Amino acid sequence: MNLSDAIEKKAVLLELKAGTKDELLKALIGAVGRSSRVKDPAAAREAILEREELSSTGMGYGVAMPHARVKSVTFPVLGFARLAGGVDYGSVDSEPVRLVFLLLTPATNPELNVQLLGKISRICQREDNRRRLLGVEKTGDFLTFIREMDAANGMVG
Amino acid sequence: MPSRRVRDFMVTDVITCRRGDKLREVAALFATSTISGVPVVNREGKLYGVITKLNLLGYILPEYLELFADIDFIQDFSTLQSYNMDALEADLLLAEDVMNMEPLKVSPETTLLKCAALLTKYRPDILCVVDDSGKLLGVITATDIARAFFGKYAGSGGTPPR
Numbered sequence: 266m267n268l269s270d271a272i273e274k275k276a277v278l279l280e281l282k283a284g285t286k287d288e289l290l291k292a293l294i295g296a297v298g299r300s301s302r303v304k305d306p307a308a309a310r311e312a313i314l315e316r317e318e319l320s321s322t323g324m325g326y327g328v329a330m331p332h333a334r335v336k337s338v339t340f341p342v343l344g345f346a347r348l349a350g351g352v353d354y355g356s357v358d359s360e361p362v363r364l365v366f367l368l369l370t371p372a373t374n375p376e377l378n379v380q381l382l383g384k385i386s387r388i389c390q391r392e393d394n395r396r397r398l399l400g401v402e403k404t405g406d407f408l409t410f411i412r413e414m415d416a417a418n419g420m421v422g
Numbered sequence: 423m424p425s426r427r428v429r430d431f432m433v434t435d436v437i438t439c440r441r442g443d444k445l446r447e448v449a450a451l452f453a454t455s456t457i458s459g460v461p462v463v464n465r466e467g468k469l470y471g472v473i474t475k476l477n478l479l480g481y482i483l484p485e486y487l488e489l490f491a492d493i494d495f496i497q498d499f500s501t502l503q504s505y506n507m508d509a510l511e512a513d514l515l516l517a518e519d520v521m522n523m524e525p526l527k528v529s530p531e532t533t534l535l536k537c538a539a540l541l542t543k544y545r546p547d548i549l550c551v552v553d554d555s556g557k558l559l560g561v562i563t564a565t566d567i568a569r570a571f572f573g574k575y576a577g578s579g580g581t582p583p584r
Contacts (some may be wrong), residue, residue, distance in 0.1 A: 319442035
């Protein structure tokens with residue numbers, strides 16, 4: 266599955282202002298929860314926070330990937346936030362986070378969870394990709410970038 | 423002849439993991455033992471899910487292989503690329519992220535014949551044995567059941583394994 270298929274356009278938040286991890290997650294979960302593909306926003310929120318409790322999804326490089334598998338989700342939903350300022354996320358490298366991909370996938374399809382997280386992870390491991398994400402000005406630019414990544418399997422920055 | 427039941431053949435000394443365990447650590451279990459599945463439990467032993475060796479091996483493969491009905495035409499698998507393991511390499515994945523959240527469960531009183539039926543129909547790698555509260559008591563596999571039914575041909579008299 267392509268990442269662009271999962272993106273919820275209304276949950277692409279550029280220059281999100283959040284001072285803490287809690288504020289950030291509240292804003293992004295709220296945006297994703299309004300997607301028509303999320304039938305039970307409360308359950309999705311609980312699943313994301315519960316997963317975050319098990320272990321921080323701050324992967325390093327200023328990137329976080331909060332994610333959860335949710336019973337009421339039948340098709341993946343991907344939201345994105347770029348923070349105006351870095352937020353302490355408890356990441357593996359202790360660096361503040363500015364780029365956040367939030368992913369919800371069906372509980373019955375762990376393979377999809379692994380695939381999509383793998384794609385996002387691969388994209389964000391490249392500095393040139395992170396730079397582009399930090400520089401996108403409009404939602405359309407972000408969507409274009411993701412489509413390019415889908416086409417190139419994350420190999421092209 | 424009374425039906426043979428799970429309680430007499432299940433394995434009770436089970437390797438388990440927690441939801442928050444890193445997937446790398448779970449994967450290491452498969453590399454260092456012959457187990458085919460690892461139940462995921464909480465501190466009280468309540469079963470949450472199962473991770474199987476075949477599931478993990480599936481993640482090594484590129485997703486587009488699912489589209490092919492026949493993979494025999496692929497001459498060289500080494501050219502295939504999968505990015506699924508990137509999330510594993512980034513230490514992003516936990517047992518929670520990949521476990522089967524609805525594993526097949528049986529009780530200690532389930533007959534071995536029913537277990538055999540479940541295994542042949544649904545092909546899980548293991549059956550988790552739970553009590554009424556959902557607490558994991560053990561596991562039983564095709565190997566355990568085969569020993570029960572076919573052990574007599576090996577001269578063992580079909581005695582419970584292990």
